[in-house]
Amino acid sequence: MISHLQRRPWHLAVWLVLSFSTVAPAQNQAGSIGAAEPMAVDSRISAALQQVSAERIRANIEKLASFGTRLTLSAQDPAAIAAGRGIGAAREWIKSEFERYAKDCGGCLEVKTDSFTEPAADRIPQPTDITNVYAVLKGTDAESAKRIVLVTGHYDSRPSDTLDVKADAPGANDDASGTAVSLECARVLSKMKFPATIIFLTVAGEEQGLNGSHHFAKMAKEQGWNIEAVLNNDIVGGDKSAEQDHSVVRVFSEGLPAAATEQDVRRIRGLGGENDSGSRQLARYIADVGRAYYKDTGVKPVLVFRLDRYLRGGDHLSFLQQGFAAVRFTEFREDFHHQHQNVRTENGIEYGDLAKFVDFDYVAHVARLNAATLASLASAPAPPANLHLLTKDLENESTLTWEASLGGRASEYEVLWRATTSPEWEYIQKVGTVLRATLKLSKDNVIFAVRAVDAQGHRSLPVVPVPER
Ligand SMILES: [Zn+2]
Numbered sequence: 001m002i003s004h005l006q007r008r009p010w011h012l013a014v015w016l017v018l019s020f021s022t023v024a025p026a027q028n029q030a031g032s033i034g035a036a037e038p039m040a041v042d043s044r045i046s047a048a049l050q051q052v053s054a055e056r057i058r059a060n061i062e063k064l065a066s067f068g069t070r071l072t073l074s075a076q077d078p079a080a081i082a083a084g085r086g087i088g089a090a091r092e093w094i095k096s097e098f099e100r101y102a103k104d105c106g107g108c109l110e111v112k113t114d115s116f117t118e119p120a121a122d123r124i125p126q127p128t129d130i131t132n133v134y135a136v137l138k139g140t141d142a143e144s145a146k147r148i149v150l151v152t153g154h155y156d157s158r159p160s161d162t163l164d165v166k167a168d169a170p171g172a173n174d175d176a177s178g179t180a181v182s183l184e185c186a187r188v189l190s191k192m193k194f195p196a197t198i199i200f201l202t203v204a205g206e207e208q209g210l211n212g213s214h215h216f217a218k219m220a221k222e223q224g225w226n227i228e229a230v231l232n233n234d235i236v237g238g239d240k241s242a243e244q245d246h247s248v249v250r251v252f253s254e255g256l257p258a259a260a261t262e263q264d265v266r267r268i269r270g271l272g273g274e275n276d277s278g279s280r281q282l283a284r285y286i287a288d289v290g291r292a293y294y295k296d297t298g299v300k301p302v303l304v305f306r307l308d309r310y311l312r313g314g315d316h317l318s319f320l321q322q323g324f325a326a327v328r329f330t331e332f333r334e335d336f337h338h339q340h341q342n343v344r345t346e347n348g349i350e351y352g353d354l355a356k357f358v359d360f361d362y363v364a365h366v367a368r369l370n371a372a373t374l375a376s377l378a379s380a381p382a383p384p385a386n387l388h389l390l391t392k393d394l395e396n397e398s399t400l401t402w403e404a405s406l407g408g409r410a411s412e413y414e415v416l417w418r419a420t421t422s423p424e425w426e427y428i429q430k431v432g433t434v435l436r437a438t439l440k441l442s443k444d445n446v447i448f449a450v451r452a453v454d455a456q457g458h459r460s461l462p463v464v465p466v467p468e469r
Pocket of ligand 1: 174206234235
């Protein structure tokens with residue numbers, strides 16, 4: 001577990017120098033020293049997590065598996081939809097589920113589709129219509145509503161041969177489980193209100209080349225959406241193999257950003273920034289949520305500092321390529337007999353991605369961890385903007401400057417730091433509402449970040465500074 005917090009005192013005395021403008025003389029003031037503490041539990045979020053139902057999740061996964069195949073190349077004409085076989089039927093059912101949740105919350109969810117024709121490619125023999133289905137829970141605060149947090153899973157599936165439109169491909173774990181997480185988060189969180197916007201997404205085309213998520217992320221980038229976090233759930237079924245660990249879920253995050261420019265890479269190389277991508281800040285945030293809400297979620301996030309598993313990819317990559325912070329949730333141990341396999345028995349081994357191998361209680365635990373993360377971020381103030389670390393002079397203290405969190409919901413800022421070798425934030429200094437702080441700590445020895453916090457203790461994602469000469 002990475003989540004263990006170190007409690008040893010910081011070996012350097014920390015004095016905080018606060019100044020209310022860059023020209024006023026600095027005022028020396030003693031600051032408290034403390035190891036990072038878990039975020040405060042919001043009882044409203046905690047109560048909502050109890051509404052996540054393993055029974056609902058079971059029904060949804062079994063329903064998705066019942067469409068026979070959800071291969072992106074499978075039928076989507078009206079006759080196939082009416083017959084209930086193929087990706088078209090699955091798509092229509094997902095849409096109707098979101099619409100049902102929307103009706104139950106008095107129209108609070110806007111249900112939308114993102115359709116396009118993918119041209120022929122390696123795994124797409126002829127131009128194919130692909131449709132992403134999603135629901136938007138718009139934020140209640142005009143300025144904060146521009147901030148978006150998003151959960152996604154892919155509803156397409158595949159048999160052994162990813163061009164085989166005839167074979168059954170129940171895809172219960174890969175990825176009806178992730179689709180069920182998006183659906184259940186939508187059902188439960190739509191009963192609440194948040195200042196920021198939450199999008200519940202289900203995409204297709206993942207198995208043919210991440211086509212659906214690529215289209216969606218590109219559209220979001222082109223339209224200037226401010227997506228702060230993407231939670232991709234792919235294979236979160238907790239396959240019931242004997243070696244499975246049902247107490248944990250892996251959270252994969254990238255190191256060097258896929259969207260980094262040459263200039264970014266030079267800076268990252270020079271300053272040791274390879275462990276501080278937006279994706280990694282999001283992963284640490286999930287570890288924080290995991291500790292705070294463990295009693296409600298029942299599952300511990302295990303951070304894996306790696307984009308994805310060997311030989312495998314996923315939809316979070318599409319969002320990372322557009323510069324959005326994204327992570328992937330996946331069960332701890334996969335059974336490869338139960339993925340990407342035609343349903344059959346050979347030499348006494350059962351192959352195929354069947355619902356009977358899925359642990360629905362486990363999927364519910366993972367859904368609660370996702371819902372807690374979405375709700376915490378959507379309740380939090382915007383992160384501080386334009387954070388800089390002043391590097392004009394050689395000196396043994398560190399000065400950070402930033403601009404106010406947009407939306408006016410931050411009641412204070414917190415400076416975080418950790419040793420360069422530590423996986424998670426270790427130390428915190430609360431600095432009030434100032435936009436500048438000087439710490440008697442050498443920037444050469446630690447990594448800093450700043451986050452915004454509201455009056456109830458909801459934390460924004462931390463931001464790491466860029467150096468300013
Ligand atoms: Zn998958």
